[in-house]
Amino acid sequence: MDRIILLCMVSSSISAAHTQNFLFSPKWGPVGFKEREEDAVGTAMDEIIKANEFQASRIIDGSTSLREGDIAVSAGRRSKVCFARSCLWSKSVDGHVYIPYKLSPDYTEIDTKQIKKGMENIEKGTCVRFVPRTHQRDYIDIQQKSGCWSYLGSRGGRQTVSLQSPDCVQVGVVSHEFMHALGFVHEQSRFDRDNYVTIMWPNIWRDRLRNFEKFRTDNLDLPYDYGSIMHFGMYAYSQDGEPTIIPKKSKDTKLGQATTLSHIDRLKINKLYECGDRDDY
Numbered sequence: 001m002d003r004i005i006l007l008c009m010v011s012s013s014i015s016a017a018h019t020q021n022f023l024f025s026p027k028w029g030p031v032g033f034k035e036r037e038e039d040a041v042g043t044a045m046d047e048i049i050k051a052n053e054f055q056a057s058r059i060i061d062g063s064t065s066l067r068e069g070d071i072a073v074s075a076g077r078r079s080k081v082c083f084a085r086s087c088l089w090s091k092s093v094d095g096h097v098y099i100p101y102k103l104s105p106d107y108t109e110i111d112t113k114q115i116k117k118g119m120e121n122i123e124k125g126t127c128v129r130f131v132p133r134t135h136q137r138d139y140i141d142i143q144q145k146s147g148c149w150s151y152l153g154s155r156g157g158r159q160t161v162s163l164q165s166p167d168c169v170q171v172g173v174v175s176h177e178f179m180h181a182l183g184f185v186h187e188q189s190r191f192d193r194d195n196y197v198t199i200m201w202p203n204i205w206r207d208r209l210r211n212f213e214k215f216r217t218d219n220l221d222l223p224y225d226y227g228s229i230m231h232f233g234m235y236a237y238s239q240d241g242e243p244t245i246i247p248k249k250s251k252d253t254k255l256g257q258a259t260t261l262s263h264i265d266r267l268k269i270n271k272l273y274e275c276g277d278r279d280d281y
């Protein structure tokens with residue numbers, strides 16, 4: 001209820017104040033991720049927003065669209081219940097979670113190296129292993145569709161992860177999309193996020209307010225992770241260059257991650273897949 005009231009207030013206040021600026025913006029799209037001197041290294045999500053907002057369509061095909069900027073949702077699927085435990089990849093008797101993949105032959109050698117680095121990034125310290133598909137029924141099909149996106153969790157059968165070259169073929173972006181494929185949503189979508197961050201609704205590009213929804217997430221008893229590779233950056237979907245997410249902890253807390261998983265991201269994977277806390281993965 002609170003949120004509905006807030007959204008109404010937001011939409012009426014921003015429409016007057018910002019529509020004009022937006023319409024006369026020199027470039028189409030939100031301007032919040034322009035280069036900033038004090039924040040030169042963006043987050044993985046900043047790169048994804050750049051790729052998806054400026055080049056890609058939000059509608060992937062007739063029945064599939066993007067939610068929260070880069071999570072593919074097919075009409076008719078009960079995707080919102082697909083959090084954490086409901087769409088896990090199966091675990092092998094040896095304790096590893098093998099994710100079979102097929103890589104499009106369109107990628108260059110350099111692209112392939114980057115994508116593999118993204119996989120290694122996930123594998124390090126976790127029980128997940130990416131393996132080239134041979135005969136497995138469930139697998140990810142990595143292709144150059146439009147932009148960077150993934151479905152949430154394992155859907156069964158072949159599922160696409162789109163990594164368009166060159167914008168999406170960066171280690172951090174690749175890792176971020178594989179985290180979605182493992183079943184993780186964005187960190188600031190946690191139901192308890194309002195205890196940790198303030199969403200600056202009036203600063204968000206009006207058409208993208210829905211990207212800041214909260215969901216009934218399983219937080220796996222792990223602390224809120226400001227430095228998660230799944231966290232939006234402070235200026236995500238900003239329409240006027242002002243912050244859209246402010247950490248409550250301290251203004252200096254850095255949100256998101258450019259290239260690597262955080263320590264808690266790794267714990268998250270091991271907890272979700274019940275892999276324990278071993279150091280020898």
Ligand SMILES: [Zn+2]
Nearest residue numbers: 070071176186
């Ligand atoms: Zn994402």
